[in-house]
Amino acid sequence: MSTTAQTTSITELAERVDEAARRVAGLDPEARKAAEELKEAVEAVHRAGLITIVRRMRADERARELLFELVDEPEVRMLFMLHGIIRPDPMTEASRVIDAIRPMVRSHGGDVELVRVEDGVAYVRLKGACTGCSAPAVALREGIEEALIERVPAITRVEVLPPEPSPVLIPLSAVRFGRDDGWVRAIPVEQVPDGRITPLHLTAKDGTEQEAIVVRLGDRFTAYVNECAHQAMPLDDALLDREAGTITCPWHGFSFDAESGECLSMPGAQLERLPLRIDDGHVWIKVGS
Template sequence: MVDDRPAARDDHWRHAGDRIEDLLDASSAGGPVARERAEQLVGELVELYGAGLRRVVELLDDAAVARLAGDELVASLLIVHGLHPDDLPTRVRSALDSVRPYLGSHGGDVRLVGVEDGVVRLELSGSCRGCPSSSVTLELAVEEAVRASAPEIDRIEVVAAQDGSTSQVIPAETLFTRVHAGPAASWVEVPELAELRPGEVAGYVVAGQALLACRVGENLLVYRDSCPACGRSLAGAQLHRRPGHPVGDAVLRCPTCRAHYDAVHAGDRLDGDGHLLPLPVLVRDGLPTVAVPALEPTG
């Protein structure tokens, strides 16, 4: 029985390709002929639904098609059948725009250099002051956003920004190695985050881990709920604006040890060493989604 809750439905269709592949593998037990017929059946169904989807698109105006393309599931089907209204570079740029506020909170930015033969080349610039985990969280957010909007790409290459006019390509085999070498992160939908109003701070338990979220203006920021200075929870913390600083300045103060952290700039500590652990946040179909790292094994 399929769970009919929205989040469960989304997770169900995202893994549909894996289930189809498993069924095709199972059909191989009947021999190569059975496998071939199963693949032919899948192909016929894909063509049938593709033809129907094409007919639907032809009957709609451009505004309606654009609304369809704004839904992640429908967009993926439009891409499969070559019906998406936006070309590949446009979709990649939109994906980068969706994570640019998050990158800005880390003092970074990203630019599309080009797309050719299934390879997306990006230029990452800037870095988070005092935040060694910044590069990992930035890469994770960028990779997820780009692959969600452009699933047909083969790989992503990063061009490191240089002071001069030349750029240095980071080899593809080293791309995101720090992300994938560490504990895997799972993107988890947290609908409650959408209810946070500007200036509010709240705690959540997501995938068994305590998180702290706050909204500064339109930006949603999420951190692991642990003060690096004292190791205690930040439950009860509030956002403060420092005297003389512009609108948008936001500081979190630990209720236990009174350590101060810059909520806008990746949780950098303002009165000592250390920083909060920021977690990437993306919005999918209007629902906030957080990359929650796997728990480190104990023992």
């Protein structure tokens, strides 16, 4: 059976929606309200149906596989995003907010790094003009805080972490022999190419082995278990898109947020993140944790 959706490109479909929205916006207030109510009612029906379909498919092993494939179709992904079925996690949303405001922060001589989001709290580190007690520094901090709280519904508070500890402040002995056992001095920082995925084979002191990848985007490093969340295939040849901040698996094209590991193709799937720290000019990765 041939349908409009099957024969029309996603761009044409989106243009058709835009054109209809423009026409609705031009209606008199009473007619516009009725049209908007109709739109909301139809969307509510669609959303309810889609949620049921996704729930049932996720619960069935064979259907889940098909759902994984379907979510990768642009029109299906757009539909799921429109209905809030695929939603970035707070860390991904907050990273996007930080990326959006970073040029402004830098233009004032400061910088901000999002470290993590936990229980509604965004933890950030500040640099340059964002630190100190001067009025501009306070204004910058408040701007960052406001942007995160206003634009990420899951964030209710922002906490500023102290500057990242230096090797002088954290002796390597503490890393090697203390309760931090499992940390592996993986690779010198300068050997990790920017904008690339670096596969590594790690061996901890206790013999634990781990295949990992390090993702570098500028001065941000992230480590993951070298297994796609889809079928655990290796990600050595995955594509890192630094513009979009995504990793695309070469095997079946699933896409992941490069900094959080969240799967953008399938709600709930996730790359397994490994603890990473920079110390002594090296990337350290904890394995077996």
